[in-house]
Amino acid sequence: MKKTLIAVAGMLAMTSAVSAESWDTIRVGVDAPYPPFEYRAPDGELTGFEIELGNEVCQIVSGNDCEWVVQAWDGIIPGLLARKYDMIFSSMSINEERQKRVLFSDPYYTTPSAFFAPDGNGFNPDSSDGKRVGVQRATIQDTYVTEFLTDAEVVRYTTADDMIVDLQGGRLDAMFIDAPVGIEMLEGNDEVSQVGDFIKEPTRIFGEGVGAAFRKRDTALEEQVSAALEQLKNDGTYDTIMQKYFDIDIKL
The missing domain is CATH 3.40.190.10 (Periplasmic binding protein-like II)
Structure with a gap:
């Protein structure tokens, strides 16, 4: 019996070693x-x-x-x-x-998400009829804007860099992005500000x-x-x- 237990233990140890990837x-x-x-x-x-x-x-x-x-x-x-x-x-x-x-x-x-828009353009996420809102394609921000800003024109970008260039160039009314990313990328730009509060709900989208x-x-x-x-x-x-x-x- 003792030998059997030792053998079984040895086999389990070998199995464990094989299954634990290095x-x-x-x-x-x-x-x-x-x-x-x-x-x-x-x-x-x-x-x-x-x-x-x-x-x-x-x-x-x-x-x-x-x-x-x-x-x-x-x-x-x-x-x-x-x-x-x-x-x-x-x-x-x-x-x-x-x-x-x-x-x-x-x-x-x-981390929360946030809207950013040029100062004075009147963008309001609660009333975005006809506004061009930028998001990075296939992100949670894309999902949120598509679902909740149904009256906006959603403009999707491959990179956040391209989206910010268009925002600064006046080709977007706003963008929706991870808040720290928007803050970092727009640091030193006195003409663009965060609009509204941080957004982290609903959990089914933002996780x-x-x-x-x-x-x-x-x-x-x-x-x-x-x-x-x-x-x-x-x-x-x-x-x-x-x-x-x-x-x-x-x-x-």
Whole structure:
């Protein structure tokens, strides 16, 4: 009996070792530029809150920085499913629609969305008849505006950069975007301001925070990433990185 138990224990240990994946490099999909979360520094290197946090996660899980793969947002989930990268670490809100397609880590931050408009143009999200409102394609902001601003003309962009150029050039009446991104991109522009309050509801659209996304079968990697995020929050690394990029607390 004792030998049998030892043999069974050995088999379980071997099975566990086989099922626990090890990673030398983790390829990570990211939509850039999207400051302050991810953008290129003057030397061309990717930087930002999620780049720094993601590299810390990858160091814990694999011993190396992430291998970053830049991907336009509207193709970021298809790219994951096509195995172009192993996870998405790019401000992806956890909501019911996305959970049908991908597996999420524990959430690692939450942030509101907000409307931004040129001063004095009279834009009001509660009365937007005929107004041109910009959103980044396939985002939660796109979903929200499409559902709730039915009298507006929704203009969809591949990148937030292009949307802001059109807002500043007078080709949009307003844009709807993650609040920290709008604040960062419009810093120093005295002619554009936030309109109305921060928006984080309804939960079915905005979700309950931002998480890393994985293919549904990659449960081992999700567990390791979630554990790494928890470790970084507990040891103070998360707060150090967050305070470098934000004046508000975005931690859940």
